[in-house]
Amino acid sequence: MTVRTPPTPTAMATLKPCTPAAAAVEAEAVAAAAAAAAAALAADADGGDLNRSAFTEADAEPTALELSQSTLLGEARRTSLGRLVYRAQFNQRQLAALTAYKNRGADLSITYRYVMGPLYNRLVRFLPMWLAPNLVTLIGLILVLVTHWTLIWYSPDLVTPAPRPVYVAVGVGLFSYMVLDNLDGRQARRTGSSSPLGHLFDHGCDSLNISVSGLSMVASLQLGTSGIWSLWVLWSMGFLVCYTATLEEFFTGAMVLREINGPNEGIILMSLVHIMTGVLGPQIWSSPVSLGPFHFARAGHLFAWVAIPLIVPTVTCNYYEAWRHAGACGQSQPRTLLRALGFTIPFAVFSASLFGWALAAPDLWAVYPAVMVWMSGFNFFYLVSRLILSHLTHTQFPFFLKALMPMALGAVNAMWGAATGAQPPVPNVTMLAVVFTVSAVFNSWRIYCMITQI
Numbered sequence: 001m002t003v004r005t006p007p008t009p010t011a012m013a014t015l016k017p018c019t020p021a022a023a024a025v026e027a028e029a030v031a032a033a034a035a036a037a038a039a040a041l042a043a044d045a046d047g048g049d050l051n052r053s054a055f056t057e058a059d060a061e062p063t064a065l066e067l068s069q070s071t072l073l074g075e076a077r078r079t080s081l082g083r084l085v086y087r088a089q090f091n092q093r094q095l096a097a098l099t100a101y102k103n104r105g106a107d108l109s110i111t112y113r114y115v116m117g118p119l120y121n122r123l124v125r126f127l128p129m130w131l132a133p134n135l136v137t138l139i140g141l142i143l144v145l146v147t148h149w150t151l152i153w154y155s156p157d158l159v160t161p162a163p164r165p166v167y168v169a170v171g172v173g174l175f176s177y178m179v180l181d182n183l184d185g186r187q188a189r190r191t192g193s194s195s196p197l198g199h200l201f202d203h204g205c206d207s208l209n210i211s212v213s214g215l216s217m218v219a220s221l222q223l224g225t226s227g228i229w230s231l232w233v234l235w236s237m238g239f240l241v242c243y244t245a246t247l248e249e250f251f252t253g254a255m256v257l258r259e260i261n262g263p264n265e266g267i268i269l270m271s272l273v274h275i276m277t278g279v280l281g282p283q284i285w286s287s288p289v290s291l292g293p294f295h296f297a298r299a300g301h302l303f304a305w306v307a308i309p310l311i312v313p314t315v316t317c318n319y320y321e322a323w324r325h326a327g328a329c330g331q332s333q334p335r336t337l338l339r340a341l342g343f344t345i346p347f348a349v350f351s352a353s354l355f356g357w358a359l360a361a362p363d364l365w366a367v368y369p370a371v372m373v374w375m376s377g378f379n380f381f382y383l384v385s386r387l388i389l390s391h392l393t394h395t396q397f398p399f400f401l402k403a404l405m406p407m408a409l410g411a412v413n414a415m416w417g418a419a420t421g422a423q424p425p426v427p428n429v430t431m432l433a434v435v436f437t438v439s440a441v442f443n444s445w446r447i448y449c450m451i452t453q454i
Contacts, residue, residue, distance in 0.1 A: 094393040105255035109264040133188035140180030147173035159224035171274030211377025214238040221300035244318040251322035357411035360418040378439035
């Protein structure tokens, strides 16, 4: 994760509105941002927590006036092409909080502190000054996507061997993403182009990369679609740890990566696995292996078992930090822990939908595993981005997210067919195509609206 600072109200004022009404709204937004920034600085004078409002029942619903003003503000910044599809995503209070937000975090990774951090500081000097920070991250994500799609093209069932150079390319692409993801914040500070949008974009790319890189790892490990091995690795090492880490950031106000973490050591290990698969051949993961008294039918299954001792302390620590931070801020620790568990409900719905759909429709999972994971990735992106936005704008995170319902309905449809022993009400293939399309279009529309308004 990269650390970025928001733009000043003066920088916001350089945007030229298109209409007098939009100009007035723009002036109000600048004034509100300045007031919020001043209040934030005053609150932080003694080292206080800027995310203290995350422990309150903040009202996230905009009033009619605020929604009208936000719509005019977005209208001043969009072209006529998007006039029919645009809808304001933030009210004025949320925009002011987003502008005044100060990102906090620390990367305590041993590898980052002694190896990668100094390397990033040297590499950023080679980037041209005209290169936008978000473009740096986007280039890294494109490398991951291109290599991932190439691997899935050769191994659609997650077990068919691909040409060895493909595995090497996947490893190099993933490592490149890690490097570029750490360079974008440095480039933003170097060029003075930091923005709240950059912080959102960075988190969004990370959440999308979770499903894509996880699926590539499953294909390299030759786990296939038999049983729950692939689902378990994807869920435990990707979705679960990412969500609980974001949940900790929501309550503590800071993203703290510990001494051994996924974004550093985890990605390096995954990159090495891909490269080793390319050098030695994918058959090394389908061979039986013994580890002391334990015997595994496939070497790739080791990763599924290794996940348990890795994720249990990580997830436990995420919830513990939220509980401990509440006590340090004078908040009710039992209530905070209950709220943290309550905020896990949307993730539980997502997880139940993922496992329920795949296990209830094994034929669908066997033929279209990549499409199911991509569909789940879109839904996870929405889930994490909503939690991040609640953190950035100091508003309440809802326990119920309507956008997750299409995926849940797909799982219920499949489980109904499995329970009755008949065809589901809607054919599973049709339902998957509909949910995938709806998730992709909805998230694309939402991203467009947020970029336009911010």
